[in-house]
Amino acid sequence: MANYRLRKGYDIRIEGQAEKILETAPFPAAVGLYASDFYGMAPKALVDGGERVKVGTPLWHDRRRESLVVASPVSGTVTEVRRGARRALEAVIVRTDGKQQAAKSAPPPKRTGPSNRKEIISALCASGLFPLIRQRPFGTVANPLAEPRDIFVTAMDTSPLAPDQELILRGREQEFMRGIEVLAALTTGKVHICTAGGMELDSHTSGLENIEHHQFTGPHPAGNAGVHIHHVAPIKGVDDVVWHCTAQGAILLGRYFITNIPSFEVTVAVAGSAAADRRHVRTLIGAEISSFARPNDSSSPVRYISGNVLTGRNAGADGFLGFSDSLVSLIPEARGKKFLGWLALGFSLESVSASFISRFLPRRRFSIDSNRNGSVRAFVATGIYERLLPMDILPSFLLKSILAGDIEEMEKLGILEVTPEDFALCEYACPSKTDIQRIIRDGIGLMLKETGETE
Amino acid sequence: MKTRGRIRSMFEKGGSLERLWPLLDAAETFLFRLPARTSGGAHIRDAYDLKRMMMIVVLALFPCMAFGTYNVGYQFYASAGIAAGHLDCLIKGLWVVVPLYAVTFAVGGFWEAFFALVRGEEINEGFFVTGTLIPLVMPPTIPLWQLALAVSFGVVLGKELFGGTGMNVFNPALVSRAFLFFAYPKSISGAGVWVLKGDRMVDAVSGATPLHLGIEPVGDIVPYLSSNGFDFWRMFSGLEPGSIGETSVIAILMGAALLLVTRVASWRIMLSVFAGGAAMALLCNAFAPSPASMLALPAHYHFVMGGFAFGAVFMATDPVSAAGTNAGKFIYGFLIGVLAVLVRTLNPAYPEGMMLAILFMNLFSPLIDYMVVRLNMRRRRLRAAG
Numbered sequence: 001m002a003n004y005r006l007r008k009g010y011d012i013r014i015e016g017q018a019e020k021i022l023e024t025a026p027f028p029a030a031v032g033l034y035a036s037d038f039y040g041m042a043p044k045a046l047v048d049g050g051e052r053v054k055v056g057t058p059l060w061h062d063r064r065r066e067s068l069v070v071a072s073p074v075s076g077t078v079t080e081v082r083r084g085a086r087r088a089l090e091a092v093i094v095r096t097d098g099k100q101q102a103a104k105s106a107p108p109p110k111r112t113g114p115s116n117r118k119e120i121i122s123a124l125c126a127s128g129l130f131p132l133i134r135q136r137p138f139g140t141v142a143n144p145l146a147e148p149r150d151i152f153v154t155a156m157d158t159s160p161l162a163p164d165q166e167l168i169l170r171g172r173e174q175e176f177m178r179g180i181e182v183l184a185a186l187t188t189g190k191v192h193i194c195t196a197g198g199m200e201l202d203s204h205t206s207g208l209e210n211i212e213h214h215q216f217t218g219p220h221p222a223g224n225a226g227v228h229i230h231h232v233a234p235i236k237g238v239d240d241v242v243w244h245c246t247a248q249g250a251i252l253l254g255r256y257f258i259t260n261i262p263s264f265e266v267t268v269a270v271a272g273s274a275a276a277d278r279r280h281v282r283t284l285i286g287a288e289i290s291s292f293a294r295p296n297d298s299s300s301p302v303r304y305i306s307g308n309v310l311t312g313r314n315a316g317a318d319g320f321l322g323f324s325d326s327l328v329s330l331i332p333e334a335r336g337k338k339f340l341g342w343l344a345l346g347f348s349l350e351s352v353s354a355s356f357i358s359r360f361l362p363r364r365r366f367s368i369d370s371n372r373n374g375s376v377r378a379f380v381a382t383g384i385y386e387r388l389l390p391m392d393i394l395p396s397f398l399l400k401s402i403l404a405g406d407i408e409e410m411e412k413l414g415i416l417e418v419t420p421e422d423f424a425l426c427e428y429a430c431p432s433k434t435d436i437q438r439i440i441r442d443g444i445g446l447m448l449k450e451t452g453e454t455e
Numbered sequence: 456m457k458t459r460g461r462i463r464s465m466f467e468k469g470g471s472l473e474r475l476w477p478l479l480d481a482a483e484t485f486l487f488r489l490p491a492r493t494s495g496g497a498h499i500r501d502a503y504d505l506k507r508m509m510m511i512v513v514l515a516l517f518p519c520m521a522f523g524t525y526n527v528g529y530q531f532y533a534s535a536g537i538a539a540g541h542l543d544c545l546i547k548g549l550w551v552v553v554p555l556y557a558v559t560f561a562v563g564g565f566w567e568a569f570f571a572l573v574r575g576e577e578i579n580e581g582f583f584v585t586g587t588l589i590p591l592v593m594p595p596t597i598p599l600w601q602l603a604l605a606v607s608f609g610v611v612l613g614k615e616l617f618g619g620t621g622m623n624v625f626n627p628a629l630v631s632r633a634f635l636f637f638a639y640p641k642s643i644s645g646a647g648v649w650v651l652k653g654d655r656m657v658d659a660v661s662g663a664t665p666l667h668l669g670i671e672p673v674g675d676i677v678p679y680l681s682s683n684g685f686d687f688w689r690m691f692s693g694l695e696p697g698s699i700g701e702t703s704v705i706a707i708l709m710g711a712a713l714l715l716v717t718r719v720a721s722w723r724i725m726l727s728v729f730a731g732g733a734a735m736a737l738l739c740n741a742f743a744p745s746p747a748s749m750l751a752l753p754a755h756y757h758f759v760m761g762g763f764a765f766g767a768v769f770m771a772t773d774p775v776s777a778a779g780t781n782a783g784k785f786i787y788g789f790l791i792g793v794l795a796v797l798v799r800t801l802n803p804a805y806p807e808g809m810m811l812a813i814l815f816m817n818l819f820s821p822l823i824d825y826m827v828v829r830l831n832m833r834r835r836r837l838r839a840a841g
Contacts, residue, residue: 014499160499236839309498331499334492343510349502355511355717356502372491374504377579378621381779382508383721392835396779397828412832427497431505432621437496 003197004231006218008390010352010425012160014309015365016329018269018278020164025268025281025292031074032093032320033059033286034313038070038131040140040448043089051078056103056127056262059092068144070323071128073264073285075101093320094286107260112185120185124253127262131323132249133183136226136242137235138444139419148243150189150233153180155247156196156216158223159308159424163269163326165196165247167280172251179254183245184210194228222390226422230391235416238451248326268292268326272309273367274302275330287321293328301333303370310424311437334371352384352429377432385426385436391417395426399436402443407450415443477571481578505580511719512584515710516769519591522706523699524548527595530650530696551651552699555590558599562606563589570615581620582610588628588769591700592762592810593635594648601639605631625817626776629810636810644806649696664696666761666799666806675746677756690759701765704758711768720772723784728767731792732757739800749800757796766795766809771816778820780827787823791816 035043042063047053053076058069076096084090108123109116121144124130133142133151142148156165169176184191190210193201197217214232216222225244229235235242245253248266255263264285271278276296283292295302305312306322309329313322321328346356350366358364385395393414401409420437427436466472466479493500528547532539539547563582571578589606609631614623635643642648646663665685672679680686689695693703701707714720736754743750757763762770771777771791778787791812798808805811 012499234838303498305498312498314494314498329498344502346502351502353501353503353507353718355507355719358502368499370492370498371500372493373500373502374506375491375577375579377505378619380505380621381774381777383774383779383781383784386781392831392838394780394828394831397824397831412835413828414835424497428499429501429503431501431503431508433500433504435496 002212002214002232004214004216004218004222005197006216006222006227006231006390008387009158009219009221010388010429011158011219012309012352012368012425012428013350013358013362013365014160014273015367016271016273016275016278016331017161017365018163018271018280018327020167021279022167022170022267023279023281025283025287027098028074028096028284028287028291030079030093030095030288030320031072031076031284031286032091032288033070033073033323034091034320035060035070035089036313037323038141040135040138040143041068041070041131043070045081045089045092047078047081047092049078049081052076053078053094054101054103055264056105058128059094060089062141065144067122067125068130068141069125069128070131071103071262073128075099091320102261108257112182112257114185114188117185120182124182124256127256129252129256129262132252133243133245134225134324136229136244136419137238137240137416138448139226139421140448142243143241146241146243148187148189148241150242151183151187151191152225152228152232152242152244153183153191153193153247153250154223154225154228154244155193155199155201155250156223157246157326158196158218158220159310159327160220161269161271161308161327161329162223163267163271163280165199168248168251168267168326172255175251175254175258176247177254178257179250179252180211181208182253182257183243183250184208186243190233192228192232194223194225194232196223218390221388221422221425224422226417226419227390230393230417238411238416238447240416246324246326249324266326268321268328270328270330272305272328272330274300274332275328283321285321285323289315289319289321289328290317293330295330301335303331303333305329305331309368310428311421332367332369334369352388353431372433374431374433376434379432379434382431384429384431385423388425388429389422391422393417395423398443399434399439402439402446405446407446410443410447415440415447419444474572474575477576477578478568481568481571508719509580509584511713511717512769513587515713515719516587516591516700518706518709519700519703519765519769520552520587522693522703523591523701524552526693526695526702527551527651527699529694530595531652534650534652547651551595552590554599555593555597555602555699556586558602559586559589559606562603563610566607566610566615570619574619576619579620581614584773585609585614585627585631588700589631592628592632592698592765592770594643594697595651595699596648597635597642601635601642604638605635608634621775623775624821625814626770626773629770629814629817632810633814649698664761664806665690669749669752669760669799670803670806672747672749676749676751677746677753679747680756687756687759690756698762698765701762704764707764707768714768714772720768721774721777721784723781724772724777724788725767727785727788728771728792728795729758731789731794732763732767732796733792734789735793735796736800739796752800754796757799761799761807762809763795766813767792770809770813776817776820778823778827780824780831782830783820783823783827786827787816787820790819 043060053072062068074096080093082091109119131141135142197215270293281292306315307325398413420440528544563586567582609627613627613630617623733754739750794812795808
């Protein structure tokens with residue numbers, strides 16, 4: 001057990017935290033899964049519109065590693081196989097029948113240990129739960145053929161309006177524990193469970209040897225897997241593979257090994273200043289967002305975000321909960337022009353910078369809309385990024401090396417240790433309004449191409 | 456609202472005034488915070504932007520601007536031996552400073568708009584800070600046509616040729632000043648330009664700056680300065696000849712406080728410029744041949760003389776031309792302080808070393824960053840190996 005206190009970072013003072021209440025959401029009428037939630041997979045659809053599917057029926061698989069599948073979380077009928085440019089698969093939407101019949105499959109192995117690692121992986125792949133595990137470097141869906149040096153379990157979330165981790169874990173301790181056991185069988189190294197400071201896990205984790213508990217304290221992004229890996233056991237090179245998954249993911253893995261049936265039921269927070277009934281709900285991965293979240297004022301435009309306000313997807317009112325998301329954020333869309341906005345004293349403007357009066361109101365929470373708050377400008381080294389990234393990485397120089405397409409420099413400056421989400425806060429604060437996450441994504445894409453794993 | 460929409464459409468693509476779009480855009484974003492929505496990436500963005508940042512710098516310059524204006528008038532009446540009221544001083548100062556600003560912004564604004572139109576880009580607010588700074592680093596007697604040339608040189612060669620705001624290597628305001636310094640040295644150096652003089656002159660008043668007097672002190676330097684009216688507290692308060700904005704350390708400190716509280720300027724740079732200046736001054740003191748030498752000038756005198764404090768607070772901290780790494784900022788600032796004192800004490804041809812020190816370190820800041828980046832890479836490599 002180790003404690004890490006991080007100073008760099010920032011907690012955005014945004015209004016609309018979900019209350020610590022847990023309800024069961026109405027069963028969704030439709031679910032949808034987006035291909036873009038599975039970074040690193042080259043999807044090939046396995047179903048057509050009109051086809052009947054059951055819980056665990058593969059919807060698509062990876063072209064290169066066909067055992068890696070994305071499965072239906074419900075039983076029902078495929079209503080749409082959505083394709084984008086060059087017929088690339090975008091999403092599959094299934095109308096539910098409410099019966100939740102499970103597809104026939106062999107149950108997962110009873111015993112989980114290093115000796116039957118292969119069986120565990122193939123069971124996880126067949127169930128469609130394997131993509132809950134992600135891989136570093138690059139933050140892709142884990143490669144089932146890789147052998148991870150370590151596995152990190154992120155049992156904390158510092159992102160804006162994050163769901164309550166205790167609520168996610170409450171009553172699920174056994175499943176979480178079983179999930180850790182399953183993960184422990186997948187690596188010859190350690191399973192690192194990273195929690196917020198002060199969170200006890202010892203009662204759940206007794207009896208397992210290769211498990212370590214780390215506590216991280218500090219502002220966002222102290223809860224990011226990338227930050228944890230950086231501080232506990234950093235990525236050493238392109239071939240130094242580490243896997244990670246969330247606490248919610250570990251619960252789903254554990255539940256599968258306890259009940260023998262893949263379950264896609266997750267706890268999700270409904271948050272944001274534009275959301276009515278801000279609370280936590282139990283629903284299914286891919287559920288229609290409208291089945292459990294609604295705006296508090298239907299007359300003004302609202303942005304429905306699956307995930308947090310920094311990294312989530314703009315899903316729209318008829319969108320679906322993302323595969324790895326445990327939060328839906330509803331924020332007001334920006335409207336109207338503000339006269340002399342740059343001259344405002346800023347009692348109600350949220351900012352990392354100390355240039356508004358709001359700086360002196362630390363307890364205040366702000367309703368933040370989707371306004372970009374300024375025009376796009378050239379990159380100016382204001383030193384703001386450096387205050388927001390708790391890693392031994394020089395953010396502006398990494399970004400510049402990516403813009404220059406210099407792969408060798410990128411690697412030396414730390415591209416292997418980061419994913420776009422680690423830079424999301426820098427993007428939020430950037431006074432030049434640069435799309436920093438996209439730059440990091442481009443850099444990772446370049447690296448993947450270079451290492452032969454085209455995205 | 457409707458009229459605005461109609462005017463807008465004339466400037467949009469296909470409209471008759473399409474090429475002038477940047478002008479409308481500049482006017483609009485200046486007056487309004489546009490409701491441009493985020494798309495892709497982060498859904499919310501900080502209320503802070505570059506425009507806000509530049510506004511803070513301009514606000515921080517207000518005390519210097521106000522005091523400088525007053526001081527121009529004060530020096531004028533003092534040189535004429537007239538006991539004038541505060542209001543008279545201020546009015547006389549405005550009479551000088553307002554035209555300087557008018558010329559600066561007219562010329563600079565023209566070039567900004569010109570380059571934006573040619574490039575089809577938005578006019579950005581980059582000139583706001585540069586334009587506010589330039590008159591403050593000029594002597595009050597600068598001819599307006601020379602000022603216009605200097606502004607053109609600073610904006611075009613100092614910034615736009617490098618690609619515009621954010622791309623420049625040197626601080627454009629200092630490039631303007633350096634241009635005058637080398638092209639029209641008589642207008643910006645020597646003893647005669649720092650006080651606006653009328654027809655009447657009191658004989659005893661030389662108009663020389665304390666730095667100029669320091670070149671050839673008669674007797675020990677500190678008593679010599681104060682016998683000429685330049686004791687520490689007078690120079691601290693700023694009622695002395697000099698460039699318009701640089702004289703009052705009190706006004707500069709007010710600006711510095713705003714820049715530091717809002718974290719717009721780097722405390723690392725500011726602190727290390729003074730640290731570097733102090734270290735070099737102490738070293739010079741140790742090697743001073745006699746107390747009657749400029750080398751014997753104590754560090755705190757360096758800070759209140761000439762443009763040292765102004766440069767440290769407003770010029771060295773320009774994020775575009777300074778070092779970008781946190782460690783690099785310490786080195787960058789420290790060397791500016793060292794060089795400024797070095798030039799002042801050892802080179803009688805240039806009594807003011809601050810401008811040259813900052814420009815010189817602007818040139819070296821990429822190299823400093825390069826070294827810091829290499830060290831970071833090395834540390835990361837060793838960590839991965841270990």
